[in-house]
Amino acid sequence: MTEPEVEGLPGPRWIALSFVVYVVLGYLYKSIFLNWIIGPTWLLLTLHVIPRGVRSLLGRVGSR
């Protein structure tokens, strides 16, 4: 089956980058990053929520 286009889904390079950052931060700050809350939501936070927040912020600054 051909994979559908999906709104808001980043490419594999971004996912790989997010993984490397997670491993590095997890190694340095284990109790903060290697837990059941941050761990499973890391992808969503770093590749969707934070970029959306930054874009929204930049949009507001740009419109002033």
Next chain:
Amino acid sequence: MSWAAHEFENYVIQRETGRKVSFLAIVLGAQLPDLFTKYFVYKSSNPAHFHRGWPGVGFSHSLIFGFTFAVLILRFTGSRSWALGVLIGQWAHVLTDFADTAGTMPFFPFSTEPVTISMWKHAASQGRYGDAAAYYSSLGGMWDLFWLVILLVFARKVLRPSYFRHTIVPADPKVWGWLHRKLRLPEGGLILFYWGYLFYGAGRMVTWFLYARFGAKAPWNPVWGGPSWVAGNDLSDAGPLEVIVRTSIGGVLFFAFIWLCWRWFLKGWWERGEDPPAVARGRGWRAAFGADDDPLPGALPGPAADPVP
């Protein structure tokens, strides 16, 4: 205990259940045994016994614990796919954890005999970091890797966006729809959340392995019953025959109990339960297994379709 295996196996199970079981319920079920107990395990004076034995919280690693949660979910929500998901996820956790030296009591309270194949040492006595270093120096780390390979080789289709659209969402449209609306997540955001447990499992497997090698500098000892530098902590001194007899009796009583519950009240609750519209549930084994993940009629792939209700 197992670490990332509990994340990877959820996706492998999902491949076998298709739309009949909620993926999020499998995840919840797989986390249940450790969710309320793990913090206290590391604080305990005898972590292995407290975690897996009785008296202690070892009942959380028994089949009846998942059964109880599943029955309550069926009774109070009427959702068959959530009840089955929690049951299957929790039972998978119990069956995975009997690979370490502490084992699990699958048929508690009918048998309190721990069942174990002693593949690696339960090392919670070393504290959280020491436990991680021991686990990723033993066959435990290989066990995680095994499940990751199984997932990527035999179940990788469950990671495709089309699978998410045609199977994961239709199996649990209410919860995914709620996440879509309340958190204003587009489909891509939902897929990132769906991939999150695989990401977390892989991330912590790599991170703790690196910590074991370069932080703790723990000797790598992937042999049966390793690592040798952690003291043994078997919870029972019973011989193999004794374990088999006690566990067999416990198993017979446990399944007789389930059968009685089914006849007494569970069958009625099951029949009054509900399924999402896309679920075609069979009888017996096929009530939960036998993936049916063909594209739904009308749910064509493409940006124009809105797969999330």
